[in-house]
Amino acid sequence: MYRVLVVDDDDQMRMALNATLKHLNHSPVVAKNAKEALKLIKKEDFDVIISDLKMPKMDGIEFLSEVKKIKKDIPFIMITAFGDVKTAVEAMKLGAFDFILKPFSQEALQKVLHLAVSHKTIKKSTTQKNDTPFAFIYKSKQMEKIVNLASKVAKTDATVLLIGESGTGKEVLAKYIHSQSPRCNSKFVAVNCAAIPSNLLESEMFGYEKGSFSGATKTHKGKFEQANKGTLLLDEITEMPLELQAKLLRVIQEKVIDRIGGVEPIKVDVRIICTTNRNIEDYVKEGKFREDLYYRISVFPITIPPLRERKEDIPLLAEHFLKQFSSSFGKNIEKIDDSAMEILINYPWPGNIRELQNVIERAVVLCDKDKLTKEDIYLHNMG
Structure with missing residues (x-):
């Protein structure tokens, strides 16, 4: 569940986003203009911001610029119409994470939210100090x-x-x-x-x-x-x-x-x-x-060595994918138990990180508990 700040001067769009985010098990907070939103950002913490591009007095670009001065690490998603895509791309150069075109589906909204928050998580999880959206999760x-x-x-x-x-x-x-x-x-x-x-x-x-x-x-x-x-x-x-x-x-x-x-x-x-x-x-x-x-x-x-040659990276990656898919599927799976983690660490991973990601995704879909166990883990090449 993400805490999402929604900023839109259109009453209907604001209400629709609020209802959709609640339906997706997120916690939305709404603001009808950028100035109101900036006050909220100074007082409260948010996982992600969704803002309309065209707003009176202070538009989405100006709002983005002000947000980056206050809390530069909050992922910022711009809502835009088809004709404003060029401006939205400029917004990404200024620090926006992504933009979504009107009209958009629940699935599209959930996907971009998940990617934005995952991007933030990856940056915090990595041992790299560089401020980059393409940092690695590793320990080895x-x-x-x-x-x-x-x-x-x-x-x-x-x-x-x-x-x-x-x-x-x-x-x-x-x-x-x-x-x-x-x-x-x-x-x-x-x-x-x-x-x-x-x-x-x-x-x-x-x-x-x-x-x-x-x-x-x-x-x-x-x-x-x-x-x-x-x-x-x-x-x-x-x-x-x-x-x-x-x-x-x-x-x-x-x-x-x-x-x-x-x-x-x-x-x-x-x-x-x-x-x-x-x-x-x-x-x-x-x-x-x-x-x-x-x-x-x-x-x-x-x-780049295969995953089987850097086993110490497996728990970190597995936990990352668990958080990612648990959030995507609206589940509250908190951990991978020791028996399941032992299987993951000892498996040779012929498909490397991509295979690990797929295995964790399937396990999350199957799991109906608050932790993954070995019963949830399915590996194609286990003898």
Whole structure:
């Protein structure tokens, strides 16, 4: 249950939000304008603020600015109409956690509330002192070294290669590096090289000109242009076709891209982070990955160990996911008992953190007590 401050000058919207939040088992407090809300914030504590963007006298942007002066760590969610999305994005740059478009469902509201409060919890749980929305939950010395390495390389423009099994948190680490870099106020754009069909990957990465092929009814900017001045994550880069690897090498070396059907090369200023769950050196030996590209992307390699090699992180992560899903599903499950925790610690976690998250989610759904027990834990690969 979250204590939520709702700020909206529209009586009907304010009443509707109040009723919806109560239905979702939260504790709402309402204010009809920003000045009234600021008085409440100075006197009381809230888990999250939901505010309309357009309000008389003091609008949502001005209100956000004042809130950050008083209590900068309160997650702030903006409510906006479709036509004001650009302004809402500006609000996120000023410190808002997210925005939701009118009209929105109960599910959408619950999801963004949960993410906002989880973000705050993660920042408090981590041993990192950096004020970042992409901090890690960890206790192990291995992860402490990795986060320290990531913090150092973040200050540079060096290309980073993140290596690790699926579910270890490679994309989260990539976002952390971006958030700590001089490019943090520009876009973080991700391309999943394994999920996009090879015949579409080139147009997705480099874009295309109007009329360059059947169906190209307008010019499309690719991921490199979208990430200009920011960071581009090439997720699972070892799945990229060889012919595209050659074009990527040119982009990295010359810092220009060619749209499909384009005449003039386009300059791009992008910091590249790559990930792989493969043994990339074996791929190079087998001729599946270009050796020259490998040396270009592995300027600063970081290997994230699997969860089974850092067991001391399991209780902290499990407790975090318990709080997360217990809140999401409106349950009051306070702890994981010793027998259940022993099973979690001794399990090898082939799917790593992602699998642990799924197991805890299922356990919370099944649990009808105030703590998780071993009867609630279901593991696919237990013999």
